[in-house]
Amino acid sequence: DVKVTQSSRYLVKRTGEKVFLECVQDMDHENMFWYRQDPGLGLRLIYFSYDVKMKEKGDIPEGYSVSREKKERFSLILESASTNQTSMYLCASTPSGRGGHEQYFGPGTRLTVT
Amino acid sequence: AQSVTQPDIHITVSEGASLELRCNYSYGATPYLFWYVQSPGQGLQLLLKYFSGDTLVQGIKGFEAEFKRSQSSFNLRKPSVHWSDAAEYFCAVGGGMDTGRRALTFGSGTRLQVQP
Numbered sequence: 001d002v003k004v005t006q007s008s009r010y011l012v013k014r015t016g017e018k019v020f021l022e023c024v025q026d027m028d029h030e031n032m033f034w035y036r037q038d039p040g041l042g043l044r045l046i047y048f049s050y051d052v053k054m055k056e057k058g059d060i061p062e063g064y065s066v067s068r069e070k071k072e073r074f075s076l077i078l079e080s081a082s083t084n085q086t087s088m089y090l091c092a093s094t095p096s097g098r099g100g101h102e103q104y105f106g107p108g109t110r111l112t113v114t
Numbered sequence: 115a116q117s118v119t120q121p122d123i124h125i126t127v128s129e130g131a132s133l134e135l136r137c138n139y140s141y142g143a144t145p146y147l148f149w150y151v152q153s154p155g156q157g158l159q160l161l162l163k164y165f166s167g168d169t170l171v172q173g174i175k176g177f178e179a180e181f182k183r184s185q186s187s188f189n190l191r192k193p194s195v196h197w198s199d200a201a202e203y204f205c206a207v208g209g210g211m212d213t214g215r216r217a218l219t220f221g222s223g224t225r226l227q228v229q230p
Binding site: 033058 | 118120123148150155156157158159160163204206216217218219220221222223
C-alpha cells in the first residue's frame with residue numbers, strides 16, 4: 001500500500017515566518033507534487049519534482065520554494081508566510097514509466113497564517 | 115493548455131437515488147482521466163481512472179464513469195447513493211508520457227450532500 005505522509009495536519013504561523021511543510025512517500029516514486037486547495041478553485045499545482053534535486057514550477061509558484069534532497073522526501077518552503085497563503089496543502093507522488101499517472105495523496109496540511 | 119470544468123458546485127440527492135456528476139475537459143490529445151473523492155478533513159482517494167480501452171470504467175464504492183470523446187466528457191455515476199458518499203468529488207486530467215508533464219489538472223470540485 002502506497003503511503004504518503006505529511007508532517008503536520010494543522011499548522012498556525014505568523015506573517016513573515018519561514019514555514020516548512022514536509023512530505024514523505026514510501027513507494028520509491030520518482031515524481032512528487034505540491035498542490036494547494038482552496039474552496040471553489042480545486043487543486044492548483046505549486047511545484048513538482050521528477051527526480052532528486054530536480055524541480056519545476058507549477059501554475060502558482062510565487063512565494064514558494066521546494067527542496068528534494070532525498071527521493072522519498074519533498075519539502076515545500078514558504079520563505080515569508082503571508083495571510084494569502086492560508087490554505088490546505090496536499091502532497092502527492094506517482095511513479096515514472098508506463099501505466100498512467102495516478103497520483104497518491106497525503107492527508108493534507110491545513111495552514112493558517114495570522 | 116489542459117483544463118477541467120465541473121459545472122455543478124453543489125449537488126444534493128436523496129439516499130437511494132441515482133447520481134451523475136459532470137466533468138468536461140479540454141486536452142489536445144488522448145487524455146488520462148481520473149475521479150477522486152475527498153471526505154471532510156481527508157486527502158484525496160482515487161475512485162477510478164481512464165487510460166484507454168473500454169470507455170465505461172468501473173471504480174470503487176460502486177462508482178462508474180464513461181469517457182465520451184465526442185463530448186469531451188467523463189461523467190461519474192452511481193445507481194444508488196449511500197449517506198457515506200457525502201463528500202467532495204474532483205475530476206482531473208493528465209497528459210500522456212510524451213508530454214513529460216505528469217502533474218494533473220483538477221476541476222474545482224462538486225460537493226455532494228445526501229439527504230436521508
